[in-house]
Amino acid sequence: MVDAIRLLLRADGRVSLRALAHSHGWSQLPPFGWDDDAGVLHRTEQLGTLMVEFEFAQATGDTIELSVRSEAGLSAADQDEVFARARWMLSLDEPLDEFYRLCEDDAHLAHVPAEGRGRMLRSSSVFEDAIKCICTTNTTWAQTKGMVRRLVETLGTSRPAFDGHAFPTPQGMAAAGESVLRDEVRLGYRTPYVYELARQVADRELDLEALRFSTQPTAELRKQLLKIKGIGPYAAASLLVLVGRYDHIGVDSWAQKLVSEQFYAGQPVTEAQVQSAFESFGRWRALAYYFYRWDHFG
DNA sequence: TTCCAGGGGTAGA
DNA sequence: TCTACCCATGGA
Secondary structure (H helix, E strand, O other): OOEEEEEEEEOOOOOOHHHHHOOOHHHHOOOEEEEOOOOEEEEEEEEOOEEEEEEEEEEEOOEEEEEEEEOOOOOHHHHHHHHHHHHHHOOOOOOOHHHHHHHHOOOOOOOOOOOOOOOOOOOOOHHHHHHHHHOOOOOOHHHHHHHHHHHHHHHOOEOOOOOOEOOOOHHHHHHHHHHHHHHOOOOHHHHHHHHHHHHHHHOOOOOHHHHHOOOOOHHHHHHHHHOOOOOOHHHHHHHHHHOOOOOOOOOOHHHHHHHHHHHOOOOOOOHHHHHHHOHHHHHHHHHHHHHHHHHHHO
8 A cells, every 4th residue: 555645845045956966976876766857856765664755846946845655654753754854865954045145256156046056965864875975986986876776776675566775774784794795786895894884873883863963063073984994085075065064175086177177277286276276165165166066067 | 908987994104 | 194005896
């Protein structure tokens, strides 16, 4: 039996679902799926033992409509959880006013506020985002998609009534063990890092979700992330953005290429030059970088 | 074959 | 703190 409800998700100002889907690569990684023609974002999600399927679509300029199919009726608590996860994934509660004011003074980003851009698509848990970040390092995007797809299909919960699988739980990944992660998911040398992260979260030795609510300075959160094996400077910077900390840019080959071409006439640039290139955006500099990149590389 | 991709861990200085 | 070297995988 499948039940369905509809929710309206309002933003404080304009919001574009298409811009969210294109904010970075996450809409191409399961359990997300993005239909560019229809402008619809799908996701299979696990709420405890209950499976649900999300379908996001643009309703009005400041509202996203969320249709939720579930295998059983949703309790009031389930609906609250669905609502909270959806708002988190779409970054709907990010206070972007100050970032938008800074954009208006920038020739490249002046169009961002009116287009409802500026939000990053996130997974429903920091754990999932952390695993995905590890799967983006030192590999091609095609291989990242392959690793995440095999991880979700091999260890994620599914139901006959739904198309996709949910992202695996830390408990499920820890129980599967390193051999499955290495031989079936083919995570390569990332295997022990991913396994150990799943085990620590499953055993409550590590609470990644607390990063969302932390009031500690970004530099302190960065130190904590760098202690996790498999997460280095690049992955830590990506994760900081995904928990709403935008004051540190993750310098990868794309960032260096962008800053080199935009600000230094194609000459090689250092990490410090990348950080300083967006200094005028203050604590929003990483967000400015992401949307510069969106325009530059498409 | 060799190289390397949206890096990161480790040993050694 | 900085530098070499190694790391699984798969496409070019």
